[in-house]
Amino acid sequence: MQISSRFTVALHIFSCVDTFGDEHKVTSDFLASSINTNPVIIRRILGQLKKAGLIEIARGTGGITPTRPLSEITFYDVYKAVDSIEDEKLFHFHENPNPECPVGRNIHNLLNDKLDAIQKAMEDEMRGYTIEDLHKGMESLLAKET
Amino acid sequence: MQISSRFTVALHIFSCVDTFGDEHKVTSDFLASSINTNPVIIRRILGQLKKAGLIEIARGTGGITPTRPLSEITFYDVYKAVDSIEDEKLFHFHENPNPECPVGRNIHNLLNDKLDAIQKAMEDEMRGYTIEDLHKGMESLLAKET
DNA sequence: AATAGAAGTAACCGTTGAAATTACAACAGA
DNA sequence: TCTGTTGTAATTTCAACGGTTACTTCTATT
Numbered sequence: 080m081q082i083s084s085r086f087t088v089a090l091h092i093f094s095c096v097d098t099f100g101d102e103h104k105v106t107s108d109f110l111a112s113s114i115n116t117n118p119v120i121i122r123r124i125l126g127q128l129k130k131a132g133l134i135e136i137a138r139g140t141g142g143i144t145p146t147r148p149l150s151e152i153t154f155y156d157v158y159k160a161v162d163s164i165e166d167e168k169l170f171h172f173h174e175n176p177n178p179e180c181p182v183g184r185n186i187h188n189l190l191n192d193k194l195d196a197i198q199k200a201m202e203d204e205m206r207g208y209t210i211e212d213l214h215k216g217m218e219s220l221l222a223k224e225t
Numbered sequence: 226m227q228i229s230s231r232f233t234v235a236l237h238i239f240s241c242v243d244t245f246g247d248e249h250k251v252t253s254d255f256l257a258s259s260i261n262t263n264p265v266i267i268r269r270i271l272g273q274l275k276k277a278g279l280i281e282i283a284r285g286t287g288g289i290t291p292t293r294p295l296s297e298i299t300f301y302d303v304y305k306a307v308d309s310i311e312d313e314k315l316f317h318f319h320e321n322p323n324p325e326c327p328v329g330r331n332i333h334n335l336l337n338d339k340l341d342a343i344q345k346a347m348e349d350e351m352r353g354y355t356i357e358d359l360h361k362g363m364e365s366l367l368a369k370e371t
Numbered sequence: 372a373a374t375a376g377a378a379g380t381a382a383c384c385g386t387t388g389a390a391a392t393t394a395c396a397a398c399a400g401a
Numbered sequence: 402t403c404t405g406t407t408g409t410a411a412t413t414t415c416a417a418c419g420g421t422t423a424c425t426t427c428t429a430t431t
Binding site for chain 2: 404405406407408409417418419
């Protein structure tokens with residue numbers, strides 16, 4: 080099972096905004112063309128990023144602005160914004176194990192902190208990468224293109 | 226998006242085998258009852274664990290045997306066995322970004338190693354927990370039950 | 372004030388994967 | 402041979418994702 084592409088699409092969006100935002104406006108149509116998807120898909124993801132307080136969106140005229148310095152927006156922030164439901168854990172249990180079975184009634188409690196630790200390890204690594212890292216990496220790649 | 230319950234179900238199976246395996250045989254029907262699901266679901270997961278070389282299954286008579294010491298079976302082994310497809314990464318990209326867009330043609334390459342590092346952080350943490358840990362933890366919980 | 376460009380959003384579709392279920396074939400031990 | 406159990410195919414239901422159309426709302430510009 081894979082994490083939905085909304086996450087990588089959101090990072091793609093940030094990269095476009097950082098790279099092109101100064102020269103011309105970055106609209107959902109433009110982004111959809113770069114990513115090769117539908118503008119509505121983009122708008123839905125933009126809506127999630129906005130709802131999470133990561134960007135502001137200018138209506139009518141178009142244009143996307145991060146609300147804080149790029150170095151303060153981590154991959155984790157983006158992930159949480161587009162790819163998680165309130166209180167949803169990464170792992171999930173089969174519902175209603177048999178309480179009459181000793182294992183059944185204890186397994187949830189036994190696994191919980193271990194699974195949380197695994198999820199936390201992933202999220203901590205995510206916190207180690209910022210949109211600024213992404214921006215600099217992209218600049219470096221583009222400089223190499225000739 | 227969540228990782229499928231096959232992972233926690235597989236851990237539940239191991240816990241049952243460890244806890245009850247000496248006293249009576251642990252069949253797919255018994256496991257299905259403890260987990261509260263269908264025996265066929267169990268058999269399919271058992272098939273994956275067997276295919277991965279983690280257990281052996283006695284046909285006809287029933288009975289599940291781990292193929293190596295419990296301390297040498299990690300959560301990662303179980304996860305890989307039941308919840309991943311050959312060469313499938315945890316994250317995935319939207320297919321075919323626009324090669325005419327500078328960001329579109331570089332984003333994949335730019336993100337790849339970062340996403341791999343995040344996935345690896347999760348998997349490394351998974352390697353830190355073994356079926357033996359699980360077994361001991363369950364014994365401890367059961368001892369506390371009175 | 373009217374217009375044009377763009378975001379917001381509802382409604383619907385097709386595809387995919389998970390979980391569940393039924394049914395039956397294959398196998399091993401008594 | 403009979404019985405219990407695994408192996409597996411076929412089917413169903415459901416939810417989520419990605420895609421698409423169509424329309425409304427908003428804002429800058431003319």
